[in-house]
Amino acid sequence: MRGRGTVFLGFVSAMMLDARHGLAQAPANWQTSFGVSASETKERIVALHDHILLIGVCIVALVAMLIGFALLRFRASRHPTASKVTRMPWLEFGWTIAPVLVLGAIAAPSLQLLAYESDIPDAQLTIKASGHQWFWRYSYPDNGGFAYDSIMLPPASVPAGEPRLLAVDNRMVVPVGAVVHIQVTSSDVVHSFFMPALGLQIYAMPGRLNETWTRVEKPGVYYGQCNQICGLNHSFMPIAIEAMAQPDFDAWVRDAATRYPVVSAATISAQVAK
Ligand SMILES: [Cu+2]
Known part of the structure; x- marks a missing residue:
């Protein structure tokens, strides 16, 4: 227990250090975030990261649920005879089109951000x-x-x-x-x-x-x-x-x-x- 408490205290002090150093707008030990955003470009980069992370989390959750469902629903005691299905066109169509949509949902905001960064506005x-x-x-x-x-x-x-x-x-x-x-x-x-x-x-x-x-x-x-x-x-x-x-x-x-x-x-x- 003591070991776990020490780790927790270490984590809390690292977070406090992070917050304190955040004021200096410099990287800090144990920093886990992107740090300060002081320009719109940075805010857009963080937003793109969050967007892609959310898509990634949804995919992991979906795959984990499908694996869990298959393990329970098609376990040997319930399905003693294995399925012999080798063709299922609508399913194949689905798992081809779904990644295309996911990649599109990642590519569109990525290209938008690249354009924003490379298009230099009138400078003062x-x-x-x-x-x-x-x-x-x-x-x-x-x-x-x-x-x-x-x-x-x-x-x-x-x-x-x-x-x-x-x-x-x-x-x-x-x-x-x-x-x-x-x-x-x-x-x-x-x-x-x-x-x-x-x-x-x-x-x-x-x-x-x-x-x-x-x-x-x-x-x-x-x-x-x-x-x-x-x-x-x-x-x-x-x-x-x-x-x-x-x-x-x-x-x-x-x-x-x-x-x-x-x-x-x-x-x-x-x-x-x-
Ligand atoms: Cu150098």
Whole structure:
């Protein structure tokens, strides 16, 4: 009993930890959910998951019931002579058409979601994220073209309340509620820009410009990681996005434009081509 109680307490504390870390918009130990949803894309991804899970649960329940029914109804004591039926056209038609309908019910919302994700609405802002071994560089071509590096903080200098191995020195900053067009590329090997709270994942390929978009609905700091193995320090190039109200963002841009150097398109192309 004591063992079971300990396991239960462990589970409860893991759930509490989950809730506490949920506020930091970062993954937590023992997390079992998808975590925070801070964009409509993420909400749609979770809804699609729930939809497919529900279909899966219904299929498992139906198959379990059919097996149970067959075991009881056609048991040897009740049916000493086995059935010799080999053809039953209506049944064969049924079990062919049913999976088609189920696959259709999964495919339709999946394709709808893919279209929603890939159709970039008119953006108020473009940010370019460039993967490097092993950090990210963000540039703001619409705001004068300043660019800066975003490097993971060493564990010893992570401020209280920020997650170890996810906190960075300079975050990507976006305004809440604005459609942000994100261009993603790499200067060396393939990286991947992965931000779970926003439902974003896109490869950063050298010599190629991939693009995606997001609209962050809630202010806060969101954490993600490079999730394409890219070498020795792959685990140490996190992504931190800070979403703030438009006036705060405008003030940040004014400050950032004086602090960070302007990187011309030619310089970026030269880096990408390297
Ligand atoms: Cu990487």
